[in-house]
Amino acid sequence: MSSTSGLRPARVLEGFEPIPPVDAAVRARADRRLDVLTKPLGALGRLEPLAAQVFAIQRTLEPTVMRPVAVVFAADHGVADRGVSAYPRAVTGQMVQNFLAGGAAISVLARLEGLELWIVDAGVDGDCGEHPRLINAKVRAGTRDFVAEPAMTAAECREALRRGQAALLRITEGSNTVVLGEMGIGNTASSALLMHRLTGRPLADCVGRGTGLDDTGLERKRATLATASARTQTTDPLELLAEFGGFEIAMLTGAILACAARRMVVLIDGFTVTVAAALAVRFDPAALEYCVFGHCSAENAHRRLLEYMNVTPLLDVAMRLGEGSGAAVAVGVLRASLALFREMATFESAGVSDKGS
Amino acid sequence: MSSTSGLRPARVLEGFEPIPPVDAAVRARADRRLDVLTKPLGALGRLEPLAAQVFAIQRTLEPTVMRPVAVVFAADHGVADRGVSAYPRAVTGQMVQNFLAGGAAISVLARLEGLELWIVDAGVDGDCGEHPRLINAKVRAGTRDFVAEPAMTAAECREALRRGQAALLRITEGSNTVVLGEMGIGNTASSALLMHRLTGRPLADCVGRGTGLDDTGLERKRATLATASARTQTTDPLELLAEFGGFEIAMLTGAILACAARRMVVLIDGFTVTVAAALAVRFDPAALEYCVFGHCSAENAHRRLLEYMNVTPLLDVAMRLGEGSGAAVAVGVLRASLALFREMATFESAGVSDKGS
DSSP, rough: OOOOTTTTOOOTTOOOOOOOOHHHHHHHHHHHHHBBBOOOOTTTHHHHHHHHHHHHHHHHOOOOOOEEEEEEEEEGGGGGGGOOOSTTTHHHHHHHHHHHHHSSSSHHHHHHOOEEEEEEEEESSSSSOOOOTTTEEOOSSOOOOOTOOSOOOHHHHHHHHHHHHHHHHHOOOOOOOEEEEEOOOTHHHHHHHHHHHHOOOHHHOOOTTTTTOOHHHHHHHHHHHHHHTTTOOOOOOHHHHHHHHHHHHHHHHHHHHHHHHTTOEEEOOOOHHHHHHHHHHHHHHGGGGGEEEEEEOSSSSHHHHHHHTTTOOOOOOOOOOOOHHHHHHHHHHHHHHHHHHHOOHHHHHHOOOOOTO | OOTTTTTTOOOOOOOOOOOOOOOOOOOHHHHHHHBSSSOTTTTTTHHHHHHHHHHHTTSSSSSOOOEEEEEEEEEEEEEGGGGSSSOOHHHHHHHHHHHHHOOOHEEEHHHTOOOOOEEEEEEOSOOOOTTTTHHHHHHHHSSOOOTSOSSHHHHHHHHHHHHHHHHHHHHOOTTTTEEEEEEETTHHHHHHHHHHHHHHOHHHHHHHOTTTTHHHEEEEEEEHHHHHHHHOOOOHHHHHHHHHHOOHHHHHHHHHHHHHTTTTTEEEEEHHHHHHHHHHHHHHHGGGGGGEEOBBBSSSHHHHHHHHHTTSSSSSSOOOTTTTHHHHHHHHOOOOHHHHHHOOOOOOTOOOTTTTT
């Protein structure tokens, strides 16, 4: 989690503060503590660097998950009308209601893990109504069809980034951990194109079946994205986001930057949220140290993007649902890691003989 | 989780009841329910077959984790004096005290996950004292050195199997889920030999660094085990267990058979507990359907053994601590899987459009 892995900084975004870097000396102190706990060196595997990372973020020897919040950003996509998803576009708004009614996967997991669940309407095509846990941040009722024209204007894109930032600052007061998720029929198409242009990986490596396209659908998705990609040659992250992004992706990017600036642990969910993390890191490389990658999705492009970013996800259980569901399950692993770090005895305190002694 | 994968049944053990098979029709009903929940087909990945497995074990559409118990079986090994571990033999008994005092990894994880933690002295070389959560089931103060002679007599081996069964029946009253762990300096040596002879895989594929052997130590461990293996050609599981086993491995085998007969969910931890599961399946193939493999250890032989048994672990986070620690972390994933199964809305109840509709 220590490298910005080829994601070169592009520009600091207007209206966003620079993210404070994590202190390597602080992290080294955590590593030393891990080495005297009653276990063979490194025997807690991935849970050890995870604990050290959170220690370095929170700068305390008593790292905790405090008032954790889960946020799902929902938006529609003009390109969805071209048959790039297995589900009809109306599902985005229907799932927002399901989130709020408590019946969606993320609703269940948020209850189980004690996460306060918020839904942000980033650009749903339709009225989501009123609910105490719903934030209306809609920029527009879905993006334009990016095959024909830019998905959003530059002004809309900046506004979405700012609204993502504002939403997070509002709802994470007193919290030190956030789980980020998304919902948007068609958004893996948008994510694939963004990944392709951000990383330079061939488009075919970035396109997957999303919610469950068949072979014909997958072929259509690839062809549609190839056509869209040919419209512009830009590699500027802000321009790419406006050209091919979704409003939920833009708001997630703003949210990640805002949470990192606040020194929160940011639990990244699947493919689409990881694309937003890759964008955030292009805007401010220091953001990466605040991200914990919750799981590796069954959407193949996700594994490739995680590898490109040189990060290791916590879970690898073939989930591919979005909504923040994989990251929500990973909260349990995060809690385990921190509890072990805080509560395990040392060889000395427990009177256990250390290696070779 | 549906195949006994080459582990042919050998004989039913005296004093153990036959394990009731899981009903395929019951499992199919669970699969049908999973397919109408508000998510793309299969989008919860590994969590879906896990929920269906537990449904088939508990035979209810409301599967739960009820009064979960974690049990750590501890024992010493004669072979440990030959330098096959990075730690001195005294650590086994010291760690038992650490478990009971609350400072070990499994102590911390048991508190976090709400597991009732029990320690079974299966054959520790030394007096473990008295404690309300300690069961003295000691057969002998450690095994004999299996390089020179059988680790236990046939009578000791049968007694260990029975005491493992008895311990579990005593402490899991009213529980439907058990996490099994072990502690025993030198026990990956025993496990490696058992795996080698149970699976027919080359010895080199079964031997790893355990708690952290260096290259010289690893070479010594391999040579020691090759010498021991040459003593007998038996492939009978009961004879193998007596020849090369540990008392904790024998009791774990009895414990797995007992819990499966009681239709409990049995969470298997790392390499050594998986070897016990492989033995249990040789005695009664129906045991496999009750086992949930909590994680894949960084001890390489573990991955190979899981593959041989044709089972997929839940977590793969490079833990290699034993004690039941990996399986204890996996309890969170199990709980998530069951909560989703119980509480998610269906497409119909939530008014969400299904695929292609």
